[in-house]
Amino acid sequence: MAHTDTVAAVRDAVAAAAPEIRAGLPGRREKSDDENPTGDRRLAADEYADELLEDRLGGLDGVGEYASEERAAVIDTGSGLSVAVDPLDGSSNLKPNNVMGTIVGVYDATLPAKGRTLVAAGYVLYGPITTMAFAHEGTTTEYLIENGEATTLREEVTLPDDPTVYGFGGRVPDWPDDFAAYVEAIESELKLRYGGAMIGDVNQVLTYGGVFAYPALESAPAGKLRLQFEGNPVGYVIESAGGRSSDGNGSILDVEPEELHDRTPVHLGNASLIDRLESAVD
Numbered sequence: 001m002a003h004t005d006t007v008a009a010v011r012d013a014v015a016a017a018a019p020e021i022r023a024g025l026p027g028r029r030e031k032s033d034d035e036n037p038t039g040d041r042r043l044a045a046d047e048y049a050d051e052l053l054e055d056r057l058g059g060l061d062g063v064g065e066y067a068s069e070e071r072a073a074v075i076d077t078g079s080g081l082s083v084a085v086d087p088l089d090g091s092s093n094l095k096p097n098n099v100m101g102t103i104v105g106v107y108d109a110t111l112p113a114k115g116r117t118l119v120a121a122g123y124v125l126y127g128p129i130t131t132m133a134f135a136h137e138g139t140t141t142e143y144l145i146e147n148g149e150a151t152t153l154r155e156e157v158t159l160p161d162d163p164t165v166y167g168f169g170g171r172v173p174d175w176p177d178d179f180a181a182y183v184e185a186i187e188s189e190l191k192l193r194y195g196g197a198m199i200g201d202v203n204q205v206l207t208y209g210g211v212f213a214y215p216a217l218e219s220a221p222a223g224k225l226r227l228q229f230e231g232n233p234v235g236y237v238i239e240s241a242g243g244r245s246s247d248g249n250g251s252i253l254d255v256e257p258e259e260l261h262d263r264t265p266v267h268l269g270n271a272s273l274i275d276r277l278e279s280a281v282d
Contacts, residue, residue: 004136006062006081007106007120011134013056014104015143015150018124018132021049021087021102025094025126045094046070049087049102057083057104067111067260069229074111074260081119082107086229089123090197101125101199105233112260115232115253122237123199133157133206135240140206158242163209163270167194167201169224174217182280186211186273198225202234202268206241211269211277216248223265227257231264244274248281 028044050070058066058077065082067074074082086103093100102124109117122134130145131153140157143150166186168175175183190211193204201212214225225231235245235252245252246267255264267277 003062003081003108003119006060007136009060009062010057010081010083010104010106010120011122011132011136011150013060014053014102014122014124015132015145016148017052017056018102018126018130018145019148020052021124022126022130024048024052025100028094043088043091043094046088046091050085053085053087053102053104057085065111067228069226069261072261082109082111082113084111084228084233086226089199089230090195093195093197099125099127099195099197099200101197101203103199103230103233105228105236112228112257112262114256115227115235115251118232118236118253120236121233123202123234125199125203127200127203131203133203133237135237138240140237140241157206159206159238159270160209161270163205163211163273164191165193165204165208165210166190166269167192167204167210167212169194169196169198169201169214170217174219176216176218176281178281179213179215179277182277185276185280198230198234198266202238205243205269206238209270211267211273213267213277214265215267215281216265220263222263224263225266227252227255227262227264228260231255231266234266234268238268242271243269244271246274246278248278250278 062080064080106120120136142154
């Protein structure tokens, strides 16, 4: 199976699983007894989404590895491309019934791998409707998902030239001074949109233009988000849509991973805003 066929199969499998993940949320709002490999307490919904995606994606011809934010190690599923997922991004939003998502990155390398080895990436957004942004071969497409089928909404999606929104994670007192100064300038120009699930905030930027960041913190210099499962895939989607990603120094896709669950500062958005950010935090 060619890479293009495998990518299409991964996209279709994620779309098919999305209604099942969404339907399984109401009865899985409680916390489990386990933590994920980076120490976050898991919900039953995290485990459910992870097991479902491991079954669907790991079983595809052309997928050789399955890795998840919820698992300590990579699972060998045969030969072919490597798939890394955040099964339920923003699962802490389940209790108050706010937006969540699923993130997938398809790497042509064994994991952990640099973002430059991605051949596709995307995310599902469980909002009032279920949509998917999926990037492949340098373009980003937005789909509507209904009954497990993906229907194209917008092709060759690009960030609007006139950005309007921003959203920054982390506690304000924990922001380094240089990032705080950047925020002070940005907040006089753009509208705050921050919901506590990265996928929802990134999709605001993809839709309206602007900047999202979960920066390095005084208490966590490496930031909070995971390189393989969050930073690289969303960076790939935004760059494919004409924007920029950055860890503060350059594209997230150029970061060399050391461990599967490495964290990284994440800054995404219109190129002009990311250029300014890199100058501010240099």
